[in-house]
Amino acid sequence: MTRFDSRIDRPEAGRTAPADVEGGLAAVDGRIAAFFAERIGASAGYGDDYQRLWTSARAASDGGKRMRPRFVLSTVAALGGDIDAAAIDTATAFELLHTAFLLHDDVIDGDTVRRGRPNLSGEFAADATAHGVARGPARLWGESASILAGDLLLHAATALVGRLDVRAPVRERLLDVLDHSVVVTAAGELADVGLAVGLTPLSLPEVLGMTERKTAAYSVAGPILAGAVLAGADDALLSVLAEYGRLVGIAFQLGDDLLGVYGDQQRTGKSVVSDLREGKKTTLIAFARSTDEWPQIEARLGREDLGPSDAAELAAALEACGARRFVERLVADQVEQAVEALDSPHVPSLLAAELRALAATCIGRLG
């Protein structure tokens, strides 16, 4: 993810207005901080647990790379729009939405750790245990807290867009974009659970479809479309951007799956063990399943005691069976198609340059 972000951090001189985007991102951070400060303050009258819920929800939103706000603001800037209060709030809404999805995803996955620290549900469960609550009820307490925190942020994200001081048709279209992001992400999350519990047979089309829905829609296409709507884009441009966002979103997620097995943990901060230990149903795995190496891969995949050396051997097996090359090829194909999609008279040249650069960062992320 590092290179992806750093490229957007430092756009080539003259292509866009870096000060606007960087200043806007600082404003988004300020907006998020102010939002949580207000809610934490207001929750004081509802008991310590509830105030802690808000404090932990704030912690859950810290440490993110603000990738989605950046997409919103970069698109606005590249289309010559203003990075005004409406743009800042829209960018903030996508970040809150992201945190809401993470909180619910953690409940669904039964995870109690994120980015190496106890997540909200882990923190609440540990606190209950420390107060003498048994393991089952403590876990319920943690999961309930995470469900509620996610609800609060999901509602806040939508309300933020609903409150925008923009013309009614712009607000309507932004809510359309948000609706679509939420509806498609839920479809992807359900598909992911279906694969995890074995209700959906593991196949490449299923895994690719799930990947597109669960992450790509709200992480790339949604923010870019929202930025374009704010900058007054017409239907023809929005339609190109929807297709571009879909393709780059998939490429980006596939790149993340590669980093989760072959990345440099020091550089990316992303474990190269946990995806394999969880037995995460990625495209790498879906491909490997149809190869002769599958029995040897399947035997270790998803084992709770899977350690770094097992992970390294699994990574090698996934490479030997052709899965790595296949997914790298897939990323390149998606990026190529995304760049081709930009070759349209509806896409202004400044935006096209920005988006071509963005698409290119999906390739070669393994360094």
Place this chain on the structure above:
Amino acid sequence: MTRFDSRIDRPEAGRTAPADVEGGLAAVDGRIAAFFAERIGASAGYGDDYQRLWTSARAASDGGKRMRPRFVLSTVAALGGDIDAAAIDTATAFELLHTAFLLHDDVIDGDTVRRGRPNLSGEFAADATAHGVARGPARLWGESASILAGDLLLHAATALVGRLDVRAPVRERLLDVLDHSVVVTAAGELADVGLAVGLTPLSLPEVLGMTERKTAAYSVAGPILAGAVLAGADDALLSVLAEYGRLVGIAFQLGDDLLGVYGDQQRTGKSVVSDLREGKKTTLIAFARSTDEWPQIEARLGREDLGPSDAAELAAALEACGARRFVERLVADQVEQAVEALDSPHVPSLLAAELRALAATCIGRLG
């Protein structure tokens, strides 16, 4: 709940415009039906499971008494406002919000049945089991589906208000009301889980506070305030209505707790066993805890094998210890205070009459 509703069904002639409210409620049903039809149609491209999620979410919203939409529309009508598209959509939003909360509440409570039928999570889990999925993963599938369905409806409720074609300050205030409803309900739900897992000591103030937050805020105060905002109420009136709604909301929920032990199951459709079998922490129980009868009550409360005759004996013990009388007294006090709150120059007489009648229906619901 029957009398409560029937009173509002048939307001005294001349006090309000019954045709508007009844017609408006039919329009709300139509709006809900159209919303789900659109979403079910749009979900066809995302697989059978996802389409079933929407179909089941629709089923979860069926069979409700539309109490919250009724509060919105009755308030609008009593203040001489128009039951227009904005009023219908606001009323619809509160109904969708209610279903969203039920779906998440069922996950938190681990319930798989509602109104005598499998709920969304029970239905999905049963389907997974039928497809050979083991019990644990099947349960995860059911709970995940219910979390996602709740997310979708919560987002839809907020977006509906965000899309209202009303003046910006009206939309802002409606979103304030909705914000407050969501924020307070989450506080109440968290407090309820705290009591259930034993993290919060069972006490009357805790249980009363939880009752107010978990149900009263979004069920009574929120809809009445939203209706008043739509009809152009000023701050002074809104402040009276907030206090009235709070008091009546508590009275109403306490009445529900009484019906859950002493009601006529035939008439109310509400079991007089399940609250006791679950060991639900109601005000009845919080009171009983400080009486000499507590050991004998505690011994049976919350037992999974609790049957109708145990329930009848528990009900008698709760009556003997004074809990029933105490809660009935509490209801009467809340109602009296609510009616007193209406005695303000800021409350138009038509609305005051409507709300006095509404408050009165909280008393004597046991028939």
